[in-house]
Amino acid sequence: MVRAALTIPTTLVVSLLLFLILQVLPGNAALSILSDTPHTIAMREALEAELGLDRAWPVQYVRWISDLLRGSSESLITGEPIDSIIARQLPVTLLLTLYATLIAVAIAIPVGIIPAIHRSRMPDFVARALTLFGRSTPAHWLSLLMLLALLKVFRWSPPIIYTGFFEGFFDHIALMIWPALVLAIEYGSYLSVLLRASLAATLDHRFVTAARARGVPESRVIYRYAIRNSLLPPVTGLGLHFGTLLGSALVVETIFGLPGIGLGIVDAALARDVPVILTQATTLALLYQGLNIVVDLLYLVIDKRITPTSRLRGEHS
């Protein structure tokens, strides 16, 4: 409850800091609108006044918040209501990150568990090499490499027009699977490293030795006792690394032409569409905090010793 309440001031601080950074950046929305137009200084000043860009920054910030709360916030460039921009872009990014997370977990489980069981043997070396590649490969490069490989091997490339989940499931998946895979390779590598290290440490615990001494089958020792006790670090990583996943989503959305919030932020930032950037960024900040609250709640399920207030007291953190 306290964590949930903290999201509001945190989000406000994020938005204020971002707003101040945007004030320092040169250029504004009026100049973006006039960029293809030979214009006079008077024309530019008139447009700045029309858009409210001539007012003091605290006034502009408060105006953004009040417009947002009243649901009347609009893009300075297109005049489109910002809630409809978010409603259009957010599902694309949410679906992309959901698919990426599912694939990442599917990668992390075998690539984390097998090397922990076979430490310092061939499966461990192979898994470590794969995760090193996955974690150190830039999403941009991997995306292009993947597209090029599809072209060279199959003379095929993913669809180039985004189709919604309910508009055309197969076209949707045929496009989304590739950027999701790119994101999952990095995300899954990170999670598998956490899982391997955690499981390896758990397998050295005395309770595991005791279980083996009691004659408990090895598979039961690993899957019943060890893995369950090794889940906290990767689950924490799942939440903490989500911000990185969103950052990478921004890159792959640009390459694969996905009209998500990542691509939207790039466009809005280049056009200096401040209300849009602020709303998009605070939406992502809320999403990030929301996921971390979900992760905290997962602790309660994974480890019964944890109580809703123990993390606030610094226990098990």
Place this chain on the structure above:
Amino acid sequence: MYFVCPYLASSWFANQSFTEWTFTIRDGVYWHDSSPFTAEDAAFWFELVFFGAGEDGNRRAPAYFAHELGRIDSVALLEFNRVRVKFKDRNPHFLDILANPRFKIAHPKHLMEPEIERGNISVSPMEVGLIGVGPFELGRYRPGSLIRLTRNDSHWERDAEGLRLPYLDGVDFVIMRDSYAMDIAFRSGRLDATARGQGHYLTAERFEAYRVDMGEEVQFARIEGGTFRLAFNVLREGPWQDPNVRRAIALWIDKQSAIPVALGGFGWTAPDLGPADIPVPRHFVNWPKFDIAPLAERREEARRLIENAGYGEGFSMGHLTRALNTAPAEYLKSQLLGLGIELKLQIVDEGEWNRGRVSLDYDTQQGRLTPSPIPEGTESAYGRFSENPDAYAKHEDRNVDILYRRLDQATTLAQRVAIWRDIERYLFVELTYSIPIAESINVVAYRRGVRGLVIPTEDAHTHTDFATVWIDG
């Protein structure tokens, strides 16, 4: 010069002094919402362009290009579907400038006028549904992903055999930010054409990959891409305020080497060396012949000029450039190093470029936008800063005004060419406000099956007519 032909106006005439132009609007033209396009619509558009709308306190400004079209006196609606535009001065080149594809009619009177009367003075074509009169209408727009145009079934144009245009059922413009992803989509068959715009035009390396990979399946269009130039802000203090320093820089640059390094491999520096099908109106392209002495001689003269100016020890100079254009900036930096000039690059994103280039906050800038293909339309690119903040070079030289006013008064082609050459010599040699380095050529790929494409050579960057296109196979 634009090729002027009948379209929405079926005919026109001017009075003897070229102060009045009368247009007869074509019958049988319809807006995309099936309303007829009439002289009333044409008059409404001219009124909006020249006079704006509204009153003090709630006023819509005239169009940004109004001054390019001439000093307006009045617009009158005549009987028999005609409209007359009257100017305060003679305006013999009105049609040439009006034919510029940047000026688009998407302002249906029956939709926009009621909005203006309701007080929505700045109503835009987007707000009334982007209703036009062209062969394709807006079918679907998915921001960030797709612009889908569909066939306008009531379009008036017909081909030579009387078949109604357009042939295609529609055109999908897919929004792709990454040029390499676009290349892959084209090569896999998902696209019939590559995109226009900086970063998407083919470089020599990508062109070769297309050619090797696709062979006969691909065809290429070569399009005039504008002059790559270095321009000075002489209103900012520094050695570049001295015309001799600017002239020395102009003489020093090895222009031919700019083509592979700065222009992606496609361009030319003199008509004699360029491809045979350069579409630039040659009457008005004179600058390549200004500095045709061998490079060694030019550089010797450059050294002499800069030493006489007192900058033999060299100096540093800022250079504003878009992040999209770093290769030309790096090229200029390496070139000027030989003359002892350290070019400090200010690489900026589009937001700062939009601000910086219309300000006085930089020393030099470069780019390769295409100004109007006729001299009368170039003042916004070369004129005084206070009147033209987006001009390449920043100066307040009133002699430039005088030269352009002389051009306005010219009555024959020979006079126009002679005055334009005076302007070029003044801008590029005597004062060297701007240094034209090379003409760029933009390359776009089409699948072999794309037929009937009409690419206007003057300004293909902003306009292509797909009405006559069909797909073979």
